[in-house]
Amino acid sequence: MTKIDEKKTKKAKKNLVKVALFGTLGGIGINHFGSPTTLPELYYSVTDSFTTTPTEKKIEENFGIDYEGDPNEERQKELEDILHQIYDNNPKLLTYCKKIVLHSEAVKNSSLVKPFLSYNGLSYNGYAEGLLGTINIINLSVGTIAHELAHLKDYHAPKEFHEQLDRIFGDSYKKDLKDGKIEVWNDDSTEPRNGFVVPYGANSPSENVATYIGRSYSPQFWEDEQLHQSDKYLRTLTLLAKYDFISPKQFKEIKETLENNPPLTKLFKILNQDVQEKISTKK
Numbered sequence: 001m002t003k004i005d006e007k008k009t010k011k012a013k014k015n016l017v018k019v020a021l022f023g024t025l026g027g028i029g030i031n032h033f034g035s036p037t038t039l040p041e042l043y044y045s046v047t048d049s050f051t052t053t054p055t056e057k058k059i060e061e062n063f064g065i066d067y068e069g070d071p072n073e074e075r076q077k078e079l080e081d082i083l084h085q086i087y088d089n090n091p092k093l094l095t096y097c098k099k100i101v102l103h104s105e106a107v108k109n110s111s112l113v114k115p116f117l118s119y120n121g122l123s124y125n126g127y128a129e130g131l132l133g134t135i136n137i138i139n140l141s142v143g144t145i146a147h148e149l150a151h152l153k154d155y156h157a158p159k160e161f162h163e164q165l166d167r168i169f170g171d172s173y174k175k176d177l178k179d180g181k182i183e184v185w186n187d188d189s190t191e192p193r194n195g196f197v198v199p200y201g202a203n204s205p206s207e208n209v210a211t212y213i214g215r216s217y218s219p220q221f222w223e224d225e226q227l228h229q230s231d232k233y234l235r236t237l238t239l240l241a242k243y244d245f246i247s248p249k250q251f252k253e254i255k256e257t258l259e260n261n262p263p264l265t266k267l268f269k270i271l272n273q274d275v276q277e278k279i280s281t282k283k
């Protein structure tokens with residue numbers, strides 16, 4: 001028996017215990033659109049123990065994160081690249097992540113599993129289990145992974161962090177959302193508003209934090225004009241940097257983008273002032 005075989009056998013035994021536990025307890029501490037099914041969870045727990053790829057091994061060794069799920073090595077490599085990208089930007093975002101379950105396309109689209117991967121008629125990109133330090137990834141992208149990792153970090157964040165976040169946002173959650181919707185404002189727009197980077201962030205403080213972190217990996221997003229209508233964006237980013245959700249380097253880059261892109265109205269005022277000055281000097 002090789003070392004890996006040994007590891008896999010141990011893992012298989014551990015997984016069987018977990019399957020039994022999950023059968024009775026269900027998901028604990030799950031954060032996202034609510035409590036999803038345990039069916040894919042059980043599927044991966046059982047099947048993962050039979051295959052190992054060099055990439056899976058690298059993920060587990062380099063990041064100290066247990067990998068479970070899709071046996072397709074190309075997708076595992078995509079995940080590995082994303083983890084490197086996050087690590088290079090802010091290694092502290094990975095602190096509480098013990099396991100990543102990458103849901104496979106084949107399983108995701110199977111008629112057996114698909115109905116269970118929807119919650120309230122909406123499909124979700126991923127979900128985090130704070131207590132277990134596990135993130136489940138359905139849509140493989142840096143935005144989704146950063147979002148779910150942020151949930152894990154938020155789960156462990158000190159009370160002072162949440163108090164300071166509350167001081168910025170107060171009771172503004174769930175205010176302008178369209179009735180019955182969680183991802184659209186009441187005027188059908190989805191633009192940043194009132195300090196929230198996307199409407200989904202207005203559902204709860206934890207989704208607010210996670211949507212900010214997801215967006216922190218889209219540099220162009222911060223050029224959005226709407227972000228100049230409230231100082232809450234910069235205040236929130238400052239707080240997120242203070243508690244290591246984003247690194248000082250990320251904070252500096254985002255802040256510069258925000259400040260280097262004044263909205264058109266402001267530009268117009270500057271331009272207009274300039275023209276007025278020229279007219280007055282001509283007189």
Ligand SMILES: [Zn+2]
Pocket residue numbers: 031032033147151206207210
């Ligand atoms: Zn979320």
